[in-house]
Amino acid sequence: MKKKFGHYGFAYVRFTAIGAYKEKLISSIIENNVQIYDIKESKGELSAVIKASDYLYICKSAKKYGIKTRVSERFGLYFRLYGYRKRWGLVIGPMCCVAVILVLSQFVWDIRISGNDNVSKSQLYALADECGIYPGAYVHNFSVSDCESLAMADIKDLSWISVEREGSRIYIKVKEKEIAKPVDIPPETPCNIVSDYDCQLISATVKRGVLQVKTGDGIRKGQLLISGTVDNNNDGVIHIHAEGELIARCQQTEEFYLPYRQNKRKPISEEKHSTYFMFGDFSIKSPFDNVEISDTDDFSYREEYGFINIFGIKTPFRYKKGIYTFYENEQVTYMQEDIINQLNKQRGAFEANFLQDCRVISAIPEIIKEKEGIRLKVTYTVDRNIGIKQKISLVYDKAE
Amino acid sequence: MNVNKLAKKFDKLKNTTRQHSFIYISDDGCIDVEYCHKVLKFEKEQIILQLAKSNLKIIGLELSMKNYGFMNVKIFGKIHSIEFDDNKEGII
Structure with a gap:
């Protein structure tokens, strides 16, 4: 019985009643439609289970019939949680978890492009970036319809584009114009x-x-x-x-x-790096590497991937290293x-x-x-x- | 007065003035009694209930009871016999 009430109920108590008129108490309870379970009699003592909220009524009725009542056992979810009332970590932990999920769901973490053939992905990524859609962007800071309009105006080879947001993921679906073959x-x-x-x-x-x-x-x-x-x-x-x-x-x-005399493009010996920590498809930029690029800079970009090592131990987490090579023009004869x-x-x-x-x-x-x-x-x-x-x-x- | 409350009171009155009670014996371990007016005696081996017309005596071992709904009770335990008694003297 304890299992039955303890596991599924909210708050129940088992009480014992000692007195001469315990039958009258039961009759009164039944007559007033108060739920009472597992009424047992043992050595002149009556024991039964009721909802904790009804115990006050039982006490009043018992007093009327000269019966002494006493709570012998408490069970139910309420009493189970009551024991943990001072353990704030149990409350704060789930709350923090929910808060983290809520906060992270407010940002874009992944962009997926499909349907492109002649139009390159980098071109579409660049356009999305121009519209404010990039990994880490706040979801309320961009408009997908504006991005669609801009894409249709900028990329002539597109016949249709759809930008959709599902949670933290952006889906860019495109359809290209069919290039007419010479007849x-x-x-x-x-x-x-x-x-x-x-x-x-x-x-x-x-x-x-x-x-x-x-x-x-x-x-x-x-x-x-x-x-x-x-x-x-x-x-x-x-x-x-x-x-x-x-x-x-x-x-x-x-x-x-x-x-x-010709202009020769010569790489500058110093390269600049930007590091990203990879979590699956997501990448988070390291705050320590900051590469500043101006519009006039002549540079090329390449990426290297590797696994993060901690004290020589290889971890399953990867990193991405963006390497910028800057060039300068030199007059050569x-x-x-x-x-x-x-x-x-x-x-x-x-x-x-x-x-x-x-x-x-x-x-x-x-x-x-x-x-x-x-x-x-x-x-x-x-x-x-x-x-x-x-x-x-x-x-x-x-x-x- | 609220119509719902009035209807409930009328229903309660109807049940208390009902002339018949219903007893469902599932097996030797469970008996359902509808319209049980009072519990006259409650012991481990014997329970006496006052029904509409007579008293019901249930004899068995390790008897226990629960109620469900208004004036309905369910008795569990190893039931040996049940008896009906018209003697109203037992009513307290």
Whole structure:
């Protein structure tokens, strides 16, 4: 019985009653609808359990019938907690816990970005930062709708953005614009093939249409090569989709120039650090490292991660070290050989990027030394595929 | 007077003037008695209750009691027998 009342009830007492008219007391209690449990009789003593709040009524009734009552046992949550009334730590601990949760829930601790492909995360983080959304920001200091508007205005590639806050986490969901691919002329549409270079034709394979030039002919840019207008013996003129493979020899001249005196970006030997303590995905900046960066500073940033060691013992907690490398510009005068090496590097990069699809027949370099720098002039002779399709526009006379 | 209070008083009056009591014997360990007017005797081996028309004597071992609701009691323990007695002399 003790278990029953002690565990689930709020405050109960077991009392004993000694006297001649204890039956009258029970009748009075029952008649007045006072809840009484576990009434037992032992050695002329009555014992029962009642709610602590009803004990005063029992005492009054017992006095009326000449019965002496005494509380023998107390149980229930109230009496259990009463024993701890002077242990303030038990109260302060949970209160502090709740307070910490309440305070921390007022700040942003994590930003999650989804749906981006071409737009980089750093771009979205920077935009969120501009709107006041960053780890550690007070949740009432920014407006998600303003951030959405700013993002739509700033980032042209976005077609939709949603910034949502769930507790201490910010979800940035984006949808990018679909970049329209250049539309090819459909196979059923009549078209011609015209030259896109000044060159000399060396071979031609016509699949559909009529070749308008001969092998060995010189061709000017924009000249008609394969015509889609075909003379049909029976039905007159018809228009078809011209197709073919044309290879021509082209000559092109490229110039590369570098001055002797150049600005060189040189790292300053001293690096600056900012340390963050990582708790899962959260990072808290160390108050001891403060890197001040002005708008005019030229710097690069990289991050290093590691585990925190205390007295040589590796802890499971990580830290993030942001390393700022600052640069300064320096005027350097280069030797002729260095300039020529640099120019050759530029030439190599050009060939790798722009002459990849061509067969280079010859490349004649010419070095022109000028007062301020050196100019490298290269004349290329290349074989390449030429010809671009041009839609045939048909205008019909309504009178006909 | 509050209508609810009036209704409660009327209900109480109705119960006290009721001519019948109900006794539910679950098994030899529990008896429910509805409309028990008074407890005439309460001992470890014997309980006498005054019902509407007669007295109910319950004899057993380690008897205990609890009430639930108005004038309803429940008796637990090892019950050996119950007796009805019309003798009103036992009423105190």
